[in-house]
Amino acid sequence: MLNDFGAVIVAAGKGTRMGTRESKQYLALGGKPIIVHTLEVFSRIPWLQEIVLVTGPEDVSRCQSWVHEYGLDKVSAVIPGGSERQQSVYQGIKQISSEWVMIHDGVRPFVTLEEIESCRDAAIREGASVLGVPVKDTIKQVNGQGLITGTPDRQSLWAVQTPQAFRLSDLLSAHEAAAKEEFTGTDDAMLMERAGHSVIVVEGKYSNIKITTPEDLEYAAFLQKRKGEDKE
Numbered sequence: 001m002l003n004d005f006g007a008v009i010v011a012a013g014k015g016t017r018m019g020t021r022e023s024k025q026y027l028a029l030g031g032k033p034i035i036v037h038t039l040e041v042f043s044r045i046p047w048l049q050e051i052v053l054v055t056g057p058e059d060v061s062r063c064q065s066w067v068h069e070y071g072l073d074k075v076s077a078v079i080p081g082g083s084e085r086q087q088s089v090y091q092g093i094k095q096i097s098s099e100w101v102m103i104h105d106g107v108r109p110f111v112t113l114e115e116i117e118s119c120r121d122a123a124i125r126e127g128a129s130v131l132g133v134p135v136k137d138t139i140k141q142v143n144g145q146g147l148i149t150g151t152p153d154r155q156s157l158w159a160v161q162t163p164q165a166f167r168l169s170d171l172l173s174a175h176e177a178a179a180k181e182e183f184t185g186t187d188d189a190m191l192m193e194r195a196g197h198s199v200i201v202v203e204g205k206y207s208n209i210k211i212t213t214p215e216d217l218e219y220a221a222f223l224q225k226r227k228g229e230d231k232e
């Protein structure tokens with residue numbers, strides 16, 4: 001099929017910054033694990049062919065149970081990830097058979113269909129895309145002694161999010177090149193940039209938060225409640 005898309009949802013992290021015993025992607029939000037909320041958004045997309053869920057090796061079985069319990073039929077595989085996000089993504093993309101792939105963090109459950117479709121359209125148009133928002137604060141570069149060494153022009157600074165969308169073959173090559181050079185990046189666009197690809201940023205929403213630290217859970221509860229009220 002022309003321009004067919006798959007998605008890799010990465011959820012193999014340990015959530016060190018959250019500091020909970022249970023990894024943050026499995027914490028309950030409105031009565032369901034956070035990862036289930038994220039999978040539900042992608043499962044409802046009519047044009048999406050397949051979803052690969054990447055989890056911790058010890059969590060594959062309970063995630064498979066949730067896939068059945070919540071009727072997440074588009075999930076084609078639940079597989080174990082690696083010790084770094086980059087390794088988890090690589091394991092996931094090796095399972096994709098679509099021409100295009102979207103990578104999404106399992107802990108960004110508030111992404112909307114509208115944002116996902118903007119990201120998809122921009123990738124088809126430009127070759128590769130990421131969602132992002134302009135930064136609101138003034139950002140400083142600071143050295144090891146706490147001294148400010150620079151103030152980048154805020155006009156050029158964006159906080160990038162997921163999904164990030166790529167042609168599968170380009171992303172596989174970019175990951176393989178990074179692994180060969182022992183380079184680890186914090187997102188997939190970085191690997192594509194290193195491999196010489198242009199990546200376009202599509203303006204998303206500030207509400208597409210990555211649940212990272214305990215205060216994010218309070219905001220997530222607020223966003224979840226608001227989402228429920230919007231449906232009523």
Ligand SMILES: Nc1ccn([C@@H]2O[C@H](COP(=O)(O)OP(=O)(O)OP(=O)(O)O)[C@@H](O)[C@H]2O)c(=O)n1
Nearest residue numbers: 010011012013014015016017083084085088106
């Ligand atoms: N080895 C890893 C590390 C991260 N992730 C996933 O990548 C996403 C973004 O990562 P982050 O928020 O940093 O999650 P953690 O690595 O779990 O958090 P921390 O850095 O605080 O330990 C999360 O959905 C996380 O589960 C992953 O699949 N495999």
Ligand SMILES: C[C@](O)(CO)[C@H](O)COP(=O)(O)O
Nearest residue numbers: 085105160161162186187210
């Ligand atoms: C991919 C990402 O969510 C974009 O904001 C982010 O870079 C993940 O980084 P983290 O270091 O794993 O939080």
